[in-house]
Amino acid sequence: FNTASAEEKFIVVQSTTSTQNSGLYDALLPRFTAKSGIEVRVVAVGTGQAIKNAQNCDGDVLLVHAKSAEEKFVAAGHGVSRSDVMYNDFIIVGPASDPAGVAGSNDVKTALANIQRARAPFASRGDDSGTHKKELALWESAGIDLSGASGGWYRETGSGMGATLNVAVGMGAYVMTDRATWIAFGNKAGYGIAVEGDDDMFNQYGVIQVNPKICANVKAELSKTFINWVLSKEGQTAIADFKFNGQQLFFPNAGDKPNS
Amino acid sequence: MPEPISRASHLSVIEAGVKPPAVALHDVVLERRGKALVDGLTLSLSTSGTTVLMGPNGAGKSLTLRLMAGLIAPDEGRVRWNGVETTPSQSVALVFQKPVLLRRSVRANLKHALKTYGVSRIERPRRLEKLLEMGELENLADRPARVLSGGEQQRVALVRALAARPKLLLLDEPTASLDPQATAAIESLIRMAAQNGAKIVLVTHDRGQAQRLADEIVFLNHGQVAEVTPAQRFFDAPQSQEGRDYLDGHLLL
Amino acid sequence: MPEPISRASHLSVIEAGVKPPAVALHDVVLERRGKALVDGLTLSLSTSGTTVLMGPNGAGKSLTLRLMAGLIAPDEGRVRWNGVETTPSQSVALVFQKPVLLRRSVRANLKHALKTYGVSRIERPRRLEKLLEMGELENLADRPARVLSGGEQQRVALVRALAARPKLLLLDEPTASLDPQATAAIESLIRMAAQNGAKIVLVTHDRGQAQRLADEIVFLNHGQVAEVTPAQRFFDAPQSQEGRDYLDGHLLL
Amino acid sequence: MQDFGAAFGEAFALIAGLDAGLMEIIGLSMRVTFSAVLIACVIGLPLGAVLAVGRFPGRHILVVLVSALMGLPPVVVGLAVYLMLSAAGPLGVLQLLYTPTAMIIAQAILVTPIIASLTRQVIDDLHGEYDELLRSMGANRVGMIATLLWDARYSLLTAALAGLGRALAEVGAVMIVGGNINHVTRVMTTAIALETSKGALALALGLGIILVGLSILVNAGLMGLRKSAERLAYA
Amino acid sequence: MQDFGAAFGEAFALIAGLDAGLMEIIGLSMRVTFSAVLIACVIGLPLGAVLAVGRFPGRHILVVLVSALMGLPPVVVGLAVYLMLSAAGPLGVLQLLYTPTAMIIAQAILVTPIIASLTRQVIDDLHGEYDELLRSMGANRVGMIATLLWDARYSLLTAALAGLGRALAEVGAVMIVGGNINHVTRVMTTAIALETSKGALALALGLGIILVGLSILVNAGLMGLRKSAERLAYA
């Protein structure tokens, strides 16, 4: 397709819908491009698909939020190293009627138990994404067995965060989401945050350079430049500066402890 | 030479007049692509008897039949049936020059016609058998109509029109591809229909057929009426130059 | 009564024999839906002269022409052209009973034919004009072929076949809807083609036409050959019962 | 490339295993698709015929419109149906959202213009041949349309099959109004989308192969039926 | 219900604002769609005609297969093209993934069976009428197909429009092989999907309304062209 050399200076970032839908990249990337002259092309898909695409060498950088899967990716040699970039948190949102009576809680385990007891509808992403895995872990730590509930009050939507929010709103179900997606979400329809602030609901994003030794087509220099910038003071400030309706969505935490 | 046959009723257009004409065209003009194909045609046909339209290829005979069936509307002038402007479609039947048959068996074609003509469900089987018999189609009844031979198709189209028991029966060269026996059979069907009071308008290039069936001849040329003459007189002494030329062409062979 | 016309060449099938026959059918059977429509037909036609196929509706005349054109393969028996089994499609032309015209203008139909027949691009315009003239189609050249009158369409189909300059010209009732003048003109075209060495096979129900054009008559009935007789003799004294009945049917009218 | 091989392996294993979950999904896919195409035929066939035969003001505009609606984006149809059926929407009381019924509605909306538009073309072509005959017989509009639809039925099967293909392959609309809820509204296409987003590409492809296989079976069946009907026709 | 009103408002504002981003997306949508349909026509028209006219062993199976492929799930096509074009795939060196070219390829694969199958039907119907004539003229297969395609061209437009509709509305395949990258591979349908997942339903619907509007314009244009060509025909 377009082979003009000026346009050759681009990298592909495989990422998740939560970062894209919130508008973070729209705020972040122009700053980077202005400084470096490197265009960043973001492919926003499910976490699993993003990792798979990166494994297939169809990207230079991976920026997702599923720490254990990311570490596996690096351990298998697909990635060079993993660094924390930023975090936010997960929340549970629900309808104003609050059928399970969990609104205002900051104890996620109790809240989940209440939801189960009330058999209040709960929409799960059910797509093996980072968010989904987190949610399953929370149910487990609350000691709740979901087997048999699927298709009843517990509904696995098998789709992305935005789609799952739409479904939840459409049927009046509780749903767990990352805060960034929620704040930027346009179809709130009277929904509000029911559960937030539990330490268990921490959501870490990491960035990984795809390994150029395995993927010859990876633009090692360009992607390193990008990662370095994101982790730099300037990049971290840009993340902190990004606000939606006055609210900060992501909290930079690079350099807290890089792990390889 | 075939003998001229006797006719039960002989009514010329000119002699009629008590009843409104079965069909009348007043100054009809029909244009396609800027050419007047029917060009100021005026003609008025009595309610009974057989009128034969003759004229060279492209004279506008088939178009005139279509106008009489109400299938096409004139660009100028008007067409009237029994004095009124609405097509009495159920009492007019037209047999096209190229038979159009449905993609069905012969039997199904006739069934469809009986249904369309509003024949009651109980009566249909009987009428159907009658039609098959009239067209000598009994052995062909279950064949797909569109694989029939040319002559067989013409017979189907003709009996289908008779299924309507029309008051005005328009026939466009109905025996052009029929063998002599079938031609004779069809001609007697036509004669029968005429005797039962139907008005027949027949297009033919077959002079013998015209002589056998016609009460009057309407000679068309270039989309206009060249002459309207009682049949006997036309073949002895055509009134128009065009009619003379046409008959001469015939004699030339 | 029309005068019998003189013939340049008169070759009966039986008299021929030095050259292999233009087309020969050996014991041909054609079945559809379990019925034998052509039922053991054997016939061998010399390379010149005009053979007229006659017979009642549904006798199998059109099917026989299709077999001769190689359009349908026999279920049993075989068809040979000039002694071999491959259809020499470029030197055979068939005019169908119902003219099939492309959804194009008259001119484009003829252009298409010239191209298909392999006429060189340079030659086409000249040949095209010639064909239009032969069919007296100059004034109709730019009309969509499918809105032409029945007779006009038959003329287009005929000159299109002539565009092939065929050695074997198969004509299925080519003048059934033509007026007397056009019939005369077409007949003289056919006669010309015959004089130029083409073998003509003509189907007609028109006894006069058969008498004017035929060298020999092949009479078909129920998918079989009832008789093959020199033309003159056929009309005076048909050899088969079927032939007699057919001609009687004609006289009956 | 090994993914393709793995996909066939997955497809085979799924079929061989007679996986109950898979059967459930296939069953729902078939039910939703056939219901939607049936509804689309019931509306689209007469609509297409009317567009071909009718002579009323605005016919041309309607023809263009129906043709243009073949390009209705599934996501948009999904959204529109979602907004109608959502609890806050005008039809919310029916509680149809996230049910197979909602999926059938959305697909019927998508497929109807396709069937109507293709029907219009087929009937138009046949109408050119039958029009004068039927009018000369004094047939009314309804009789005319019935005759045309019946005589064109073999050609119309292709229109129905085009609609069927679209419905069978469709994911955008059913995802939104069905929600891809496990055991409730998950069909083949939404399952494929899910496995894709999980990065389970071989499994997704395997499901796709099964879906195409089903499509082949359905097409072979219907075309076989047409063939034997054509042979037995003219009774 | 207010969402619908809002959607029209959004659509209107977007158009009135002559938004440069929107124009870019529309431009790419049109480019991808028309290219894909063009390729599909170049392959599908002759293929359909051969299926209608040809008499070779396996023809029936091929007819069923092409018809069945009208039900190719976009996600599966997207995945298959992705696996071919991926850096790890056999055609990775071409570096076509996440480019408009990849999207055109995927859509062409989806649309070709539709056009081929509908063409087969149209040509089959005409072939019934022309077959004996053309054979009696000694036309070869190529000449025969050319004649049939030309004389059926007005009916075939409907087949092309059906393909166009599918391509215009398609999102599953282009999403996977294009990646919905802003300013590079974002088209109308992927933009709609994105806005939907952001919950910006009115904006998504607004974009959908614009897309349907474009579809109407394209259909009106092409059908208008057909009408005037039909009028001028027979030269």
Ligand SMILES: Nc1ncnc2c1ncn2[C@@H]1O[C@H](COP(=O)(O)OP(=O)(O)OP(=O)(O)O)[C@@H](O)[C@H]1O
């Ligand atoms: N739609 C049309 N566009 C252009 N010309 C037309 C159209 N319909 C008919 N014509 C022309 O009108 C003339 C009269 O046609 P019509 O079919 O009435 O002739 P006809 O008298 O029945 O001739 P024939 O004896 O050959 O059947 C013909 O020259 C024909 O080419």
Ligand SMILES: Nc1ncnc2c1ncn2[C@@H]1O[C@H](COP(=O)(O)OP(=O)(O)OP(=O)(O)O)[C@@H](O)[C@H]1O
């Ligand atoms: N495909 C078919 N299936 C069944 N019957 C057929 C088929 N094709 C032709 N026939 C029958 O074969 C017989 C011979 O047909 P053909 O067209 O050769 O007759 P013909 O001698 O040309 O008659 P005509 O003088 O009426 O044109 C007819 O009775 C016809 O119904």
Ligand SMILES: [Mg+2]
């Ligand atoms: Mg006529």
Ligand SMILES: [Mg+2]
């Ligand atoms: Mg015949």
